[in-house]
Structure formats: structure tokens, C-alpha cells
Amino acid sequence: MSLELVLLVLALICLGLAQHPFVTYPLSLKLMKKLWPHRAPPPPARKRQIDFTICMCAYNEEGVIREKLQNLLALKQREPGLEILIYVDAASDQTAKRLRAYAPHINFHVSPARHGKTYGMNLLASRATGDVILFTDANVMLDMEVLDKLRASFEDPEIGCVCGNLIYTNAGASVTASTGSLYWRLEEGIKRLEQETGSVMGADGSLFAIRRSLHKAPPDHIIDDMFVSFWVLIQGYRIVQSKDARAFEESASNATDEFGRKARIACQAFNVHRLIWPHIRKLNFLTVYKYVSHKLLRWLCIYFLALSGVFTVAALAVAGYTWAAVVLVAAAFIGFILGARYAIKPFSQIVDIVTSMAGAGLGVWKSVRGERFQTWTPVASLRKVAE
Numbered sequence: 001m002s003l004e005l006v007l008l009v010l011a012l013i014c015l016g017l018a019q020h021p022f023v024t025y026p027l028s029l030k031l032m033k034k035l036w037p038h039r040a041p042p043p044p045a046r047k048r049q050i051d052f053t054i055c056m057c058a059y060n061e062e063g064v065i066r067e068k069l070q071n072l073l074a075l076k077q078r079e080p081g082l083e084i085l086i087y088v089d090a091a092s093d094q095t096a097k098r099l100r101a102y103a104p105h106i107n108f109h110v111s112p113a114r115h116g117k118t119y120g121m122n123l124l125a126s127r128a129t130g131d132v133i134l135f136t137d138a139n140v141m142l143d144m145e146v147l148d149k150l151r152a153s154f155e156d157p158e159i160g161c162v163c164g165n166l167i168y169t170n171a172g173a174s175v176t177a178s179t180g181s182l183y184w185r186l187e188e189g190i191k192r193l194e195q196e197t198g199s200v201m202g203a204d205g206s207l208f209a210i211r212r213s214l215h216k217a218p219p220d221h222i223i224d225d226m227f228v229s230f231w232v233l234i235q236g237y238r239i240v241q242s243k244d245a246r247a248f249e250e251s252a253s254n255a256t257d258e259f260g261r262k263a264r265i266a267c268q269a270f271n272v273h274r275l276i277w278p279h280i281r282k283l284n285f286l287t288v289y290k291y292v293s294h295k296l297l298r299w300l301c302i303y304f305l306a307l308s309g310v311f312t313v314a315a316l317a318v319a320g321y322t323w324a325a326v327v328l329v330a331a332a333f334i335g336f337i338l339g340a341r342y343a344i345k346p347f348s349q350i351v352d353i354v355t356s357m358a359g360a361g362l363g364v365w366k367s368v369r370g371e372r373f374q375t376w377t378p379v380a381s382l383r384k385v386a387e
Contacts (some may be wrong), residue, residue: 004319011311017297018304022186023131028194038198048217050151053130053212057120060378061138062094069102071141076105079147083130085133086113087120089375096266116374118224122217126316129176135225136211139378140166141248142207149245150209160214160237161229162198163191164207165244168251179352180251180258188260191241194290201294202365203229211237221372222275223268232280233287259359266299266363271372302354302361 016024054072058065076082086108088096096110109123109150125133132154136142143149148162153162164187168181194200205225210232218227233239273296280291309332316325336354339347 004315006031007311007315007318011308011315013305014308014311017306018301021293021298021301026186026190026193028199029190031292033196036197036286038196045127050132050154051081051083051130052132052134052147052150053085053125053128054136054188055085055087055121055128055137055222056138057087057089057117058091058095058099058113059089059117059375060091060093060095060099062091064139065095065098068138068141069099073102074144075142075147078144082147083107085109085127087124089116089120090114090200098160105125114375116220118218118222118374119220121224122220122221123229125212125215125217127245128212131212131216132209133212134207135205135228136247137205137206137249139249142205143246143248146207146247147246148244153240153242153245154209154211156238158238160232160235161203161208161210161239162189162245163203163229163239163241164209164247165241166204166206166247166249167387170246170250175187179349179356183353183356184251188241188243190294192243194294195240197289197290198238198286199290200241201290202226202233203239206249207245218272219275222272223265226269226272227276230276230280234276254385255355258352259355262356262359263366265365266360267371268373269295270299270364272369274367295338299360299364302357305354305357316348348375 054075056072061068068163072084076084086099086106088099088108088110090111090113096108099106099108099110107127109120111120120133132150134150138151142164150162150164153159159206164186168184191200203225205223208229209226212226214232214237215228215229218224218231229239250377263271281288285354313325313329316322316328335347336351339349339351
């Protein structure tokens with residue numbers, strides 16, 4: 001086999017690995033759904049009342065905390081037995097002060113020092129009394145039917161974790177927000193396909209719930225939503241999505257903010273991967289395939305794309321088409337400049353996608369180097385100015 005053919009094959013393999021989480025993976029789930037659909041057991045004859053505890057962490061959320069509390073208290077008015085627990089991670093703004101105005105209706109802990117979200121969620125989970133713990137973020141608004149929809153899912157004894165359906169509300173704010181909203185709709189669609197073939201691969205911290213008896217406290221430097229949800233799967237229970245348990249959030253509208261957010265999340269997620277992989281790989285083949293496809297390969301996309309480009313250019317040069325290699329590199333460079341400086345579709349969208357992937361790739365690199373993100377700062381473009 002000639003060198004240029006070897007390089008071309010390597011380029012195609014890397015390109016295939018890069019697109020798999022977004023194209024061939026969901027297509028494979030559609031095929032498996034037809035061949036091996038998951039069959040849920042019949043609902044129990046007697047429905048047991050399930051009580052909820054809502055846990056939420058906040059740091060410098062003075063711009064959204066009042067709206068969030070009104071949202072939670074509206075839920076409590078519909079369900080008086082609802083327990084609301086909030087942890088404030090040594091906020092330097094008016095978050096704690098605004099919380100105190102609602103003290104008769106909620107339980108909250110204000111830390112004098114920063115420990116991070118996972119520490120706070122572990123503390124709240126240890127104090128929870130509800131049958132099911134619902135985790136949510138300060139900037140996420142919950143639909144008024146969310147508890148009823150989640151409760152219906154937990155009637156199945158095989159289900160240990162239920163993800164909500166997150167809807168971004170500001171798709172028209174910018175190219176970055178539009179791209180983020182499109183990506184998340186794809187993500188939610190993949191979750192539904194995963195559920196129809198067994199189990200969803202992990203939960204997102206904006207809205208998910210687990211049976212309290214299944215909660216395992218992750219280390220403080222580990223991202224809590226991924227670890228907690230996957231530990232439910234490791235214990236032999238299913239993770240599913242309730243598409244009617246809706247939550248609403250604004251996506252990042254600034255590419256720089258999104259890059260930093262992706263780097264932080266990917267670093268934390270890859271740290272979780274190293275902890276849970278010894279357990280995940282012991283599960284059935286389908287679950288391992290879904291985990292590798294949905295999680296592991298997605299974090300590495302930018303590396304596969306870069307290698308594909310390098311191999312393609314090298315194949316053209318070795319084959320004697322140096323001019324074509326130069327044209328290809330120049331076209332990619334010009335397209336990136338146009339997308340980065342001007343809101344010209346599809347160039348601007350492609351730049352946002354590549355930037356997001358690059359942030360995830362940087363996060364993986366940071367994880368490999370041993371870096372951690374224990375504390376967090378709310379993304380500037382997602383937070384309102386306090387009234």
C-alpha cells in the first residue's frame with residue numbers, strides 16, 4: 001500500500017471518529033431501537049407517594065436568585081411537602097442577603113469559605129429527607145409540572161435517575177447562542193434514542209433527579225452531575241429522560257465564555273471518566289458502546305479533526321498535489337477568519353463549533369496534566385445585572 005493511500009485512510013478514520021458522536025452514533029441508535037427496543041415493565045398496581053427534595057448551589061447569583069426562588073416557591077405552593085435546600089459558596093455579592101428574605105420557606109447554608117459546587121451538593125444531599133433528590137442550577141427555571149412528570153418516571157422500579165428536558169430560550173441572541181441551542185437539541189434527541197435502547201448516558205446539572213438511596217458523594221474536585229448519575233447506572237439502575245419535565249435556561253452568547261465553559265466542563269468530566277471507567281467497562285457491551293460514543297469520543301473530537309486535516313494535507317503533498325494542499329489550508333484559514341470576524345453563515349457557525357470542540361480538547365489536556373476546577377464562576381453572558 002502506497003504512503004499516500006495510508007495517509008488518506010488514516011485521515012478518513014480520524015474524520016469518522018470525529019463525526020461519530022453526532023452522526024453515525026445516533027443513526028446506530030435508531031437501528032438498535034428497531035432491532036432491540038427496550039421493553040419497560042408494567043407499572044405497579046399501587047402507586048406510592050414520592051416526596052422530593054430540591055438541592056441547589058449558588059455563587060454570585062444576585063441577578064437571578066430572586067426569580068429562581070420565586071420559581072421554587074411556586075412549586076412548593078403546589079406541593080407543600082417539597083423540601084428546598086440551598087448552599088451558597090461564600091458569595092461576594094448580595095446572593096445570601098436576598099436568600100434570607102425567604103428564610104421561613106427554605107433551608108440554606110452559607111459557607112464562609114469557597115469549597116465548590118460538588119462540596120455543596122454533597123452537603124445538601126446528606127441533609128435531604130425526600131425519597132428523590134432533584135438537582136438544579138440557580139439560573140435554570142423549572143416548569144410547574146416538573147415534579148409530577150419526574151414522579152411518573154420513578155414509578156418504574158428499574159429507574160434510578162431521571163433527566164429533565166432543558167430548553168434554551170435565547171437562540172436568537174447571537175451566533176454562539178444559536179449554535180449552542182442547535183447542539184443542545186441534538187443532545188436531547190440523542191438522550192431520547194439512548195433511553196429507547198436502555199439507558200441515557202449521564203445527566204446534566206440543570207435538572208436531574210435520583211433516588212436518595214442511590215446517592216454516592218463524589219470527591220469535592222469532581223463534577224457532581226456526571227459522577228452521581230453514572231453511579232446510579234453502575235449500581236444497576238436505568239437513567240432515563242422525561243421530555244415533559246422541562247427546564248429553561250439561556251445559553252452562552254459569547255464565544256469566549258463558551259470556550260472557557262467547555263474547557264472547565266471537559267476537564268472535570270475527564271477527571272470523572274478516570275474514576276468511573278473501571279466500573280463502566282464491566283457493564284454490558286451496549287452500555288459501554290454508548291458511553292464511548294457519547295462521552296469519550298466527543299471530548300476528543302478536536303484532536304481527531306486536527307489529525308484528519310494533517311493526514312489529508314500530507315497525503316496530497318506526498319501524491320504530488322502540493323498546490324492542492326496549499327489551497328486547502330488557505331481556504332480553511334480564510335473561512336475561519338471570515339467566521340471569527342463576521343456573522344457570515346455557515347462560516348460563523350463552523351467557527352463556533354470548532355471553538356467549542358477546542359475548548360473541550362483543552363479541558364481534556366488540562367485533566368491529563370492533573371488540573372482541577374473545584375470552584376466555579378458564573379458565565380458573564382449568562383447572568384443578569386442585579387436589580
